[in-house]
Amino acid sequence: MVLLPAGKALIWQKLDEHFIVYQPSSAETHILNETSALILASIELGPRSIHSALEWAAMRLGVPTNDLDIEEFSAAMVRLDELGLVDCQDDVMVVSE
Amino acid sequence: MIVADLTPDEFAERLTTIGLGIRFGPFKLRIHSNLPTFARVAYPLYAPYPLLSVDHLLDFHIQISSPPGLRRWLRRQACFALDGHFPFAPYTVEHAFPALEWGINWCIATRAHHLLLLHAAGVERDGRAILFPASPGDGKSTLCTALIHSGWRLLSDEFGLVLPEDGRLLPVPRVIPLKNESIDVIRRFRPEAVIGPSFLNTRKGTVAHVQPPIDSIRRAREPAWARWLVFPRWVADAPLSLQPITKSQAFLMVASNAFNYDVLDETSFRLINAMVRTCDCFTLVYSRLEEAISALDQLDRVDHV
Numbered sequence: 001m002v003l004l005p006a007g008k009a010l011i012w013q014k015l016d017e018h019f020i021v022y023q024p025s026s027a028e029t030h031i032l033n034e035t036s037a038l039i040l041a042s043i044e045l046g047p048r049s050i051h052s053a054l055e056w057a058a059m060r061l062g063v064p065t066n067d068l069d070i071e072e073f074s075a076a077m078v079r080l081d082e083l084g085l086v087d088c089q090d091d092v093m094v095v096s097e
Numbered sequence: 098m099i100v101a102d103l104t105p106d107e108f109a110e111r112l113t114t115i116g117l118g119i120r121f122g123p124f125k126l127r128i129h130s131n132l133p134t135f136a137r138v139a140y141p142l143y144a145p146y147p148l149l150s151v152d153h154l155l156d157f158h159i160q161i162s163s164p165p166g167l168r169r170w171l172r173r174q175a176c177f178a179l180d181g182h183f184p185f186a187p188y189t190v191e192h193a194f195p196a197l198e199w200g201i202n203w204c205i206a207t208r209a210h211h212l213l214l215l216h217a218a219g220v221e222r223d224g225r226a227i228l229f230p231a232s233p234g235d236g237k238s239t240l241c242t243a244l245i246h247s248g249w250r251l252l253s254d255e256f257g258l259v260l261p262e263d264g265r266l267l268p269v270p271r272v273i274p275l276k277n278e279s280i281d282v283i284r285r286f287r288p289e290a291v292i293g294p295s296f297l298n299t300r301k302g303t304v305a306h307v308q309p310p311i312d313s314i315r316r317a318r319e320p321a322w323a324r325w326l327v328f329p330r331w332v333a334d335a336p337l338s339l340q341p342i343t344k345s346q347a348f349l350m351v352a353s354n355a356f357n358y359d360v361l362d363e364t365s366f367r368l369i370n371a372m373v374r375t376c377d378c379f380t381l382v383y384s385r386l387e388e389a390i391s392a393l394d395q396l397d398r399v400d401h402v
Contacts, residue, residue, distance in 0.1 A: 011363065013370050018345035022366040027359060029352060029366055031345055 010040070010085075026084055036076045040085060047089075050077065101144040109136035116158075118149030122269030122317045123212075123258065124205065125153055128197070129160040132175060135193040142194075142272050142293050142306055145314045157204045161197040163190070179204055188300075195296050195304050198274060202255055205269075206356045212267065213368050214356035215257030219266055220249035222397060225324035226266050228257050228376075230354040236331030236383070239279040242307050243386040244393065246287040251313035252321060256356075261364050264371050265320035270313040272306040280305045286386055325396060326351065326376045331383060338382040339392045347378035 011022040019037040021030045032040070038057040042048055048056065054073055058065040080086045100108065100119065111117045112135070116127040127149075130136065149155075160178040164187055175193035176183050177200035184203065188196040206214060217230040218241035227249075231237040238254050245251040251270040258267040272293070275283055280303065283290055291308035326347050327339075342350075351369050352358050358365040377396070383389035 011366065015345040015348055015370075015373065016343045018343075020345065020348055020366075020370065022363055024363060027362045029358075031349060 012037075021085070023085065028083070030083060030085065033076075035072055036080055039073070039077055039080060043086060050074070053077075098148040099144070100140070100146050100148055102148065105136070105140050108140045109133065112136055112139075115151055118151065118153055118155070119143060120147040120149055120317075121201070121271050122253070123267050124157065124201075124209070124269065125149055125155045126157045126159060126201070127155050129158075129162065130193070130197075131162045132190060132193050134190060135161055135175070135197070138194040138294060139197075142291075142308050145308070145311050147317075157201070157208070159197070159200060159204065161193050161200070192296050192299050194293070194306070195274060195299055195301075198272065198306065201271070205256060209258075210357050210360050211261070213257075213259035213261060213358075213361055213365055215259060215351060216255070216354045216356060217257035217351075218254050219252035219257050219268075219321075219323075220244045221252055221266075221268075221321040222249050223401075224321055225397070225400065226252060226321040227325045227327055227393060227396075228266070228323050228351075228372075229327050229329050230257065230351050231329055232354070235329055236279075237329055238273055238275060239282060239331065240329050240383070240386065240389055242273050242275065242279075242283050242290070243286055243390060245310055245313060246283075246290055247390050247394075250316060251309040257323075259368050259372070260320065261361070261368065264323075264368050266323055267320050268313070268317045270309045270317050272308055274301075274304050274306050276304055277302045282386070283307065323372050323376050324400065325393075326373065326378045327381050327393070328379070329381045329383065329389075333384055335382050335384045337385070337388040337392060338380070339396075340380050342378050342380055344373045344378060347376070348373045 009024055013020045019032040021032055038060060039053055042053040042056040054068055055065050058068050081088050112130040116129045118127050158180055161175050164174050164176050173190040174187035175190045175196055176187045177185050177196050215230055217228045218237040219226050219228045220241060229237045241254050252266055252268040254273040256269055258269055260267060280295060293306040295303050295305040297303050328350055348369055355365060
């Protein structure tokens with residue numbers, strides 16, 4: 001299972017601890033917490049596995065991967081998929097670290 | 098020329114013949130009506146507003162008249178029309194004036210997509226504006242009416258009109274419809290306020306219209322910058338509470354109170370983001386107008402220091 005960016009050219013704004021993201025392809029605006037924002041940011045360069053996205057997020061936060069709550073991460077990924085902000089697919093070339 | 102330059106008879110004649118060309122802020126309208134009761138109510142309330150000559154290009158051609166055909170003889174009704182189309186069920190003829198005012202709101206909310214339309218009241222002092230985005234029943238009209246009779250200029254009671262090119266707020270200082278208990282609240286608060294007749298049992302209860310101060314109408318073409326976003330809520334007997342909120346909360350609350358956020362797409366996102374960043378954002382819970390005004394005046398004073 002890998003994650004792909006679903007909406008191209010998202011427009012980001014950081015407002016206090018949240019990220020506000022405008023998705024031109026759907027004309028929708030989303031308010032994201034840091035976890036969701038990190039998932040999206042991790043796949044901006046291309047597809048990633050969930051594990052790779054988790055490692056990337058941990059590196060950005062400066063914490064060990066084990067410190068991240070995998071359940072929260074997975075829930076955020078499902079929600080992003082529902083919103084059409086990521087695509088979850090089975091067979092795609094994954095960006096290497 | 099303003100409406101008051103016409104006599105009441107000339108006013109009524111225009112409504113039935115060439116139509117009354119009138120300007121409300123950025124909107125130019127022509128109103129036709131064959132209802133004498135409408136003319137009698139509208140004349141004093143519209144008296145300070147600019148008249149338009151017949152050759153002006155107009156935004157809306159509207160009409161509040163008796164029903165077409167035989168129905169006019171069967172029932173005393175008032176029908177609102179835009180460009181000859183009747184979007185609403187007829188009103189009782191006694192409610193022609195509020196029906197026209199609601200009709201104008203509908204025209205703006207559904208047609209004026211060259212502007213970002215926020216459902217918000219707005220007042221201004223010294224070039225800086227407070228916007229009050231709110232849902233119906235939150236007390237924004239009452240608070241706004243009290244403020245414009247306490248040294249603030251009316252931008253609008255209903256629409257925060259945001260210019261896409263620079264984010265400034267355009268005034269549209271129309272008469273303010275007060276509902277139910279708010280009418281007596283304002284009569285007691287400012288006995289000198291110009292308030293029209295009360296319309297009983299309308300679709301929104303009892304309604305009476307407040308004429309904005311003349312200065313607000315004269316300065317209807319002076320835009321202002323939003324400086325504060327205040328989300329008001331009237332709660333009976335509640336102590337005053339003016340609490341800062343986060344900008345992301347404010348963004349959500351403004352965007353969800355916009356009439357045409359979806360229509361303007363990225364422009365709406367950009368404008369609200371810029372507005373939220375430049376404004377201080379608060380929730381306001383109040384029960385007494387004097388306390389609310391004092392708290393908002395204090396915001397303004399602190400900003401001057």
